[in-house]
Amino acid sequence: MSSLSSESIATLKSALRGEALQPGDAAYEEARQIWNAMIERRPALIVRCRGCADVRQAVALARESGLPLAVRGGGHNIAGSALCDGGIVIDLSLMKSVRVEPATRRAYVEPGATLHDFDHEAQAFGLATPLGINSTTGVAGLTLGAGFGWLSRRFGMSVDNLVAADVVTADGNLLRASAEENADLFWALRGGGGNFGVVTMFEFALHPVGPEIYGGLVVLPFDAAKEALTHYREAVEAMPEDLTVWSVSRLAPPLPFLPSEVHGKPVIVFAICYSGPLENGPTAVDAVRRFGKPCGEHLGPMPYAAWQQAFDPLLTPGARNYWKSHNLAALPDGLIDTLIDAIAALPSPECEIFFGQIGGATQRVAPDAMAYPNRDALYVMNVHGRWTDPADDARCVAWARGFFEASAPYGLGSVYVNFLTDDERTRVEAAYGPNMSRLVAVKTKYDPQNLFRHNQNIRPEGSAEASQ
Numbered sequence: 001m002s003s004l005s006s007e008s009i010a011t012l013k014s015a016l017r018g019e020a021l022q023p024g025d026a027a028y029e030e031a032r033q034i035w036n037a038m039i040e041r042r043p044a045l046i047v048r049c050r051g052c053a054d055v056r057q058a059v060a061l062a063r064e065s066g067l068p069l070a071v072r073g074g075g076h077n078i079a080g081s082a083l084c085d086g087g088i089v090i091d092l093s094l095m096k097s098v099r100v101e102p103a104t105r106r107a108y109v110e111p112g113a114t115l116h117d118f119d120h121e122a123q124a125f126g127l128a129t130p131l132g133i134n135s136t137t138g139v140a141g142l143t144l145g146a147g148f149g150w151l152s153r154r155f156g157m158s159v160d161n162l163v164a165a166d167v168v169t170a171d172g173n174l175l176r177a178s179a180e181e182n183a184d185l186f187w188a189l190r191g192g193g194g195n196f197g198v199v200t201m202f203e204f205a206l207h208p209v210g211p212e213i214y215g216g217l218v219v220l221p222f223d224a225a226k227e228a229l230t231h232y233r234e235a236v237e238a239m240p241e242d243l244t245v246w247s248v249s250r251l252a253p254p255l256p257f258l259p260s261e262v263h264g265k266p267v268i269v270f271a272i273c274y275s276g277p278l279e280n281g282p283t284a285v286d287a288v289r290r291f292g293k294p295c296g297e298h299l300g301p302m303p304y305a306a307w308q309q310a311f312d313p314l315l316t317p318g319a320r321n322y323w324k325s326h327n328l329a330a331l332p333d334g335l336i337d338t339l340i341d342a343i344a345a346l347p348s349p350e351c352e353i354f355f356g357q358i359g360g361a362t363q364r365v366a367p368d369a370m371a372y373p374n375r376d377a378l379y380v381m382n383v384h385g386r387w388t389d390p391a392d393d394a395r396c397v398a399w400a401r402g403f404f405e406a407s408a409p410y411g412l413g414s415v416y417v418n419f420l421t422d423d424e425r426t427r428v429e430a431a432y433g434p435n436m437s438r439l440v441a442v443k444t445k446y447d448p449q450n451l452f453r454h455n456q457n458i459r460p461e462g463s464a465e466a467s468q
């Protein structure tokens with residue numbers, strides 16, 4: 001069978017605690033919206049699960065129907081892997097519970113939780129784990145691809161803090177994956193994306209953080225970018241791990257602390273999070289203020305949970321987005337010159353190029369300790385093409401590709417799997433490098449038919465190129 005009969009849909013509906021939406025249903029159109037408006041897909045069925053039992057029903061239907069299957073957490077993936085055309089979507093966005101155990105410093109997180117949901121619960125106890133920089137992102141997809149953010153230099157990648165996961169596999173079984181149970185599956189889940197099953201519960205280690213951090217933005221005119229980035233790369237060499245500084249090059253948004261004549265002009269922004277003792281904050285960030293002569297700055301103590309939302313207004317859903325990314329070990333002069341050329345040709349006010357600093361604890365884990373191998377990356381570069389008018393698609397995509405190609409000689413050759421676009425399936429090997437063959441073996445064991453293929457796919461042995 002490779003279609004859905006009305007009988008099989010009715011049987012599924014009667015077996016669910018959640019709901020199953022079809023084209024024409026009132027909630028269907030909204031349920032098929034995801035963060036990146038470039039992705040326009042119409043699934044045959046969206047199963048909005050309320051728990052593990054619903055997930056198992058949906059997996060069984062997908063397996064029996066032969067239809068494409070997509071899994072949706074927070075719906076942020078740039079490649080739009082949360083949606084498939086004409087197939088079944090397992091939508092986990094209603095499963096948002098986050099249970100924190102302060103005594104053991106553990107969080108038990110359902111797969112529809114966003115970073116905001118997580119931070120809200122964990123910060124009530126002054127606890128956190130490394131996640132990303134935009135609070136509407138899903139914990140699930142971010143973690144399964146490895147995950148990094150403001151706390152990664154101190155505490156590692158999100159996957160370095162994953163203790164266990166409950167997984168519904170392609171055969172419908174519910175497995176616990178941890179260092180003690182199904183250790184091969186646990187190894188693969190930590191970076192291998194959604195290739196191995198549907199995670200219905202994540203268990204994370206937590207760390208005391210905040211509740212206030214010291215941070216904010218230092219903004220310089222882009223004319224000063226070369227000098228500022230030269231100071232930045234020198235400072236990074238000796239930066240303490242409780243300080244993380246990202247550089248973002250773009251046109252200045254109308255931020256209230258910037259003089260109005262700067263709005264819309266090219267700037268380089270240093271975004272800073274210092275999570276050490278609050279009283280040390282001003283000293284810790286002082287070096288950044290001396291990268292050049294700022295045209296504006298906004299620095300001070302603030303709740304960690306508020307900083308986690310600081311970039312949300314620039315990253316709202318519904319815009320058209322196209323990304324390209326490299327992992328970097330350094331910022332050589334040639335790369336900085338290439339950046340300067342690209343910013344001179346920015347095709348829209350929302351496009352930007354960032355160097356996200358990681359390093360620190362992210363580099364102290366062996367590359368083969370888990371699926372995520374890129375322990376030599378000190379920065380993750382992302383060229384973020386973003387615009388609103390479909391008529392600008394070709395121009396903005398060409399700009400992003402142009403910088404990506406020009407900057408390739410300065411990259412490590414590897415890439416962060418969660419930043420891969422829909423047209424980059426040939427780069428999956430670059431995301432996993434030396435761990436690829438072991439990932440293929442685990443995939444072959446747990447998903448030999450490649451049921452979970454609507455993702456940055458790791459193909460099981462003997463399977464052909466995935467049809468999506």
Ligand SMILES: Cc1cc2nc3c(=O)[nH]c(=O)nc-3n(C[C@H](O)[C@H](O)[C@H](O)COP(=O)(O)OP(=O)(O)OC[C@H]3O[C@@H](n4cnc5c(N)ncnc54)[C@H](O)[C@@H]3O)c2cc1C
Nearest residue numbers: 073074075076077081111132133138140141142148194199
């Ligand atoms: C604005 C923005 C900012 C970002 N910032 C960061 C950042 O700071 N750091 C960072 O590391 N990444 C960041 N990302 C990238 C992010 O990690 C990926 O987009 C990630 O895939 C998002 O997860 P999601 O659950 O929201 O996405 P979805 O699109 O819902 O899921 C992506 C894929 O993950 C898999 N998946 C999701 N849930 C499950 C599950 N429960 N079981 C099995 N498979 C599942 C599926 O294959 C799914 O298609 C950012 C993305 C955006 C759009």
